[in-house]
Amino acid sequence: MAGLSIRLMVLGADGRVQRSREARVKGQTITLVGADERYAYLVRDHVGLVTHELATGREKVLIRSSTVGAGPLLSSADVAAGRMVTVTSGFDMNRCQVDVLRLADGTRQSRLGVNGDCAQSIRLSPDGDLVAIPYARTNGADPRSRDYRVAILDTATGQRRADQFVGTVGAINGLTAGGTWGTAWVDDTTVRVVWAQLPLPARKVYSVSEVSRVVTVSVQ
Numbered sequence: 001m002a003g004l005s006i007r008l009m010v011l012g013a014d015g016r017v018q019r020s021r022e023a024r025v026k027g028q029t030i031t032l033v034g035a036d037e038r039y040a041y042l043v044r045d046h047v048g049l050v051t052h053e054l055a056t057g058r059e060k061v062l063i064r065s066s067t068v069g070a071g072p073l074l075s076s077a078d079v080a081a082g083r084m085v086t087v088t089s090g091f092d093m094n095r096c097q098v099d100v101l102r103l104a105d106g107t108r109q110s111r112l113g114v115n116g117d118c119a120q121s122i123r124l125s126p127d128g129d130l131v132a133i134p135y136a137r138t139n140g141a142d143p144r145s146r147d148y149r150v151a152i153l154d155t156a157t158g159q160r161r162a163d164q165f166v167g168t169v170g171a172i173n174g175l176t177a178g179g180t181w182g183t184a185w186v187d188d189t190t191v192r193v194v195w196a197q198l199p200l201p202a203r204k205v206y207s208v209s210e211v212s213r214v215v216t217v218s219v220q
Contacts, residue, residue, distance in 0.1 A: 081128030
């Protein structure tokens with residue numbers, strides 16, 4: 001599309017723009033899945049995971065989509081501490097399957113899973129030892145509703161270290177307007193999940209505080 005621009009921006013702690021660079025490749029979607037002091041980790045459509053060097057803009061393919069057989073699902077990913085997690089369960093609504101890959105070459109280190117549908121968004125702990133997986137499944141008491149939970153799994157063994165209920169979303173006229181909308185680690189053992197639910201039918205523009213809350217899950 002003529003005139004379309006996708007800019008990769010680096011902001012300082014004060015919110016000022018330190019770097020701004022055109023990152024678009026024509027005909028290719030792009031997703032930012034992580035960053036560190038040197039690189040931004042981008043998933044490019046039909047390519048895979050690439051490192052984008054912040055100082056120079058040079059890019060290198062780390063993991064090709066064909067290597068993990070994940071295709072566009074690589075965009076449901078996160079990177080930390082030399083590891084990458086990516087959703088590999090496709091459109092299976094009954095099993096959320098996540099692969100833990102070695103970031104350097106894409107070698108699979110483990111395959112994890114929970115019984116349910118993957119939700120936004122899986123996140124590795126800063127040390128890479130744990131992964132938080134928000135997921136949803138049908139409410140046993142009301143098949144029209146879905147329960148959202150967040151599980152924390154050990155990336156090496158798959159051991160479930162925590163599994164906490166977050167909220168329930170019901171359907172009105174076949175529509176749902178809620179779920180988990182973001183996940184972030186506070187430290188290596190504590191994660192926060194944003195839960196949001198818009199009233200149906202919506203009757204106004206709602207403030208964030210009216211429709212969302214933060215749920216904290218900790219590993220003991």
